[in-house]
Amino acid sequence: MKPIVSIIMGSTSDLPVMEKACQFFEEMEIPFEVNALLAHRTPAEVSEFARGAQGRGIKCIIAGAGMAAALPGVIAAETVVPVIGVPIKGSVLEGLDATFAIMQMPPGIPVATVAINGAQNAAILAMQILAQSDAALMQKLRDYKAGLKNKIVKANAELAQLQYKYKC
Numbered sequence: 001m002k003p004i005v006s007i008i009m010g011s012t013s014d015l016p017v018m019e020k021a022c023q024f025f026e027e028m029e030i031p032f033e034v035n036a037l038l039a040h041r042t043p044a045e046v047s048e049f050a051r052g053a054q055g056r057g058i059k060c061i062i063a064g065a066g067m068a069a070a071l072p073g074v075i076a077a078e079t080v081v082p083v084i085g086v087p088i089k090g091s092v093l094e095g096l097d098a099t100f101a102i103m104q105m106p107p108g109i110p111v112a113t114v115a116i117n118g119a120q121n122a123a124i125l126a127m128q129i130l131a132q133s134d135a136a137l138m139q140k141l142r143d144y145k146a147g148l149k150n151k152i153v154k155a156n157a158e159l160a161q162l163q164y165k166y167k168c
Contacts, residue, residue, distance in 0.1 A: 001031045002031060002056070002057050003031045003032050003033040003056075003057070003058065004030065004031055004032070004057060004058060004059045004060070004130065005025060005030060005031070005032040005033075005058065005059065005060050005061070005062065005123075005126050005130070006032065006033050006034075006035070006049075006053060006058045006060075006061045006062070007021050007022060007025075007032055007033065007034045007035075007061075007062045007064075007119075008034075008035055008036070008037050008049070008061060008062070008063045008064070008071065008075065009034075009035075009036050009037075009063070009064040009065070009071075009088075010036065010037070010038045010039070010064065010065045010066065010069075010071050010088075011036055011038065012036050013090075014036075014064050014065075014066065014088050014090075017064060017086065017088055017089075017117045017119050018034070018062075018064045018086065018119045019119070020119040020120040020123070021062055021086075021119040021120060021122055021123035021126075022034060023120075024120055024123035024124065024127075025123055025127075028127060028137075028140055028144070029140075030127065030130070030137070033058075035049070037049060037071065038071065039065070039070035039071045039074040040068070040070060043074070046071065046074055046075060046078075047074070047078050049075070050074070050075040050076075050077075050078035050079040050081075051078050051079065053075075053079050053081045054079060054080060054081050058081055059081065059082075059129070059130055060081060060082050060083075060084065060126040060129050060130060061075055061079070061081050061082070061083045061084070062083075062084045062086060062119070062122045062123065062126055063075050063083055063084070063085055063086065063111075064085075064086035064087075064088050064119060064122075065085070065086075065087070065088060065098060065101075065102070066087070066088035066089065066090040066091060066095065066097075066098045067090065067091045067097055067098060067101075068097070068098075068101055069085070069087060069088075069097070069098035069099075069101035069102050070101065071085075072084075072085030072086075072102050072111045072113075073085075073101070073102065073105050073109060073111055076105065076109050076110065076111045077109050082112065082126075082129055083110075083111045083112070084111070084112045084113075084114065084122045084125055084126060085102035085103075085111045085112065085113045085114070085122075086114055086117070086118055086119050086122050087099040087101075087102050087113065087114075087115075087116045087117075087118075088116070088117060089116050089117050094116070095116035095117065096116075098116070099113065099116055112125060124144075127140075127141055128141060
């Protein structure tokens with residue numbers, strides 16, 4: 001089995017956030033890989049990874065980074081594979097610095113950006129990209145979204161059963 005999604009983080013300290021993407025791919029049975037690369041400390045390795053991603057069969061890259069958050073943009077500059085950036089909270093600016101760094105890419109170097117610490121949404125977005133050319137993944141995605149709706153329907157039914165004196 002070869003990975004089709006790559007999850008990259010600037011440091012293993014980002015794993016508690018990025019693990020949500022790993023768990024989602026595991027649940028959806030999507031082959032993925034996980035690596036730590038830092039744009040500022042391992043620039044040659046980041047460049048080599050990005051330039052070789054498509055040739056290795058990677059169809060989407062999720063890159064998590066905090067503070068200056070250069071990693072997603074540096075990867076996007078060196079590949080045609082879609083890149084989704086996950087800003088990681090961890091600085092005195094509570095992740096806003098990472099969010100702005102990932103969002104403000106120059107023309108021609110797009111990076112999709114999810115919420116601060118939003119690795120699970122990054123994984124779902126990656127699956128949506130992959131599902132456009134994979135009917136089995138599209139069905140899993142439809143089932144997943146239906147499950148989200150069913151959870152709310154069930155929660156509302158349970159709330160309706162709560163008994164309070166002034167509840168109407």
